[in-house]
Amino acid sequence: RKEVEQDPGPFNVPEGATVAFNCTYSNSASQSFFWYRQDCRKEPKLLMSVYSSGNEDGRFTAQLNRASQYISLLIRDSKLSDSATYLCVAANSGGYQKVTFGTGTKLQVIP
Amino acid sequence: DAGVTQSPTHLIKTRGQHVTLRCSPISGHKSVSWYQQVLGQGPQFIFQYYEKEERGRGNFPDRFSARQFPNYSSELNVNALLLGDSALYLCASSLVPDNQPQHFGDGTRLSIL
Numbered sequence: 001r002k003e004v005e006q007d008p009g010p011f012n013v014p015e016g017a018t019v020a021f022n023c024t025y026s027n028s029a030s031q032s033f034f035w036y037r038q039d040c041r042k043e044p045k046l047l048m049s050v051y052s053s054g055n056e057d058g059r060f061t062a063q064l065n066r067a068s069q070y071i072s073l074l075i076r077d078s079k080l081s082d083s084a085t086y087l088c089v090a091a092n093s094g095g096y097q098k099v100t101f102g103t104g105t106k107l108q109v110i111p
Numbered sequence: 112d113a114g115v116t117q118s119p120t121h122l123i124k125t126r127g128q129h130v131t132l133r134c135s136p137i138s139g140h141k142s143v144s145w146y147q148q149v150l151g152q153g154p155q156f157i158f159q160y161y162e163k164e165e166r167g168r169g170n171f172p173d174r175f176s177a178r179q180f181p182n183y184s185s186e187l188n189v190n191a192l193l194l195g196d197s198a199l200y201l202c203a204s205s206l207v208p209d210n211q212p213q214h215f216g217d218g219t220r221l222s223i224l
Contacts, residue, residue, distance in 0.1 A: 004153075032210045043201060043215040044154065087153050093209040097167030099144065101153035 023088030115216035136204030
C-alpha cells in the first residue's frame, strides 16, 4: 500500500463545475499536509497548506481529517486554467524528515 | 527575488557514469530537499538537508548522496548510473524543515542512454 494514495483520474469536468479530490495517508506520524499543482513538464507549485480546521483560498478549500487520515481539496467554479495534476503531500515534523507525495490526480476542465 | 535555481537543466549520461546536480535555494531558506520524479508519478523524496546536516532520507540506494554547503546551496550526486535513474530531479527549499511548504526549482532532466 502506498503511503499517500490519490485517485489518478483523469477527472474531466465542464467549466464552472465543482470538483473534489481526496487523498489518504497511512503514516500516523505525518503532521504537515499540502496540496501542490503541477502543469505538464513543469515543477510542482504550492497551492495551499492544509490545516485541521480547514482552510479556504478563493475557489479552493482544503480539509484535513486526522482520525480518518485523509485530506481533501475542493475546487469551485472550475476554470480552464485549473487543468493540471494535483499532488497531495504528507510530511512528518521534527527529528528525521520524511516527505511523501501522492502520485497526483489529473484534472481536465473542458469548455 | 530569485526562486530556487537548478543546474544543469538537461543532462545526458551513459550507464555507469556519475552525475552531480546543483541547487541554489531561495535567499534566506536554509533547508533543501531533493526529489526524483519519473513520468506519471509524484516526486519521490531522496534527501533533505538543513544547516549542512542530513535531516531526512528516502528509500534510495547508496549510489545517491548529497551535501549542503555553508551558503545553503546543495549538490546531489549519483554514481554508477542506471537506465532507471532517468527522471526529472527536483530541488525544493524552505525556511526550515518543519511544517513549511517547499518551493521547487524547474528541475534537471536526466537521461541515461
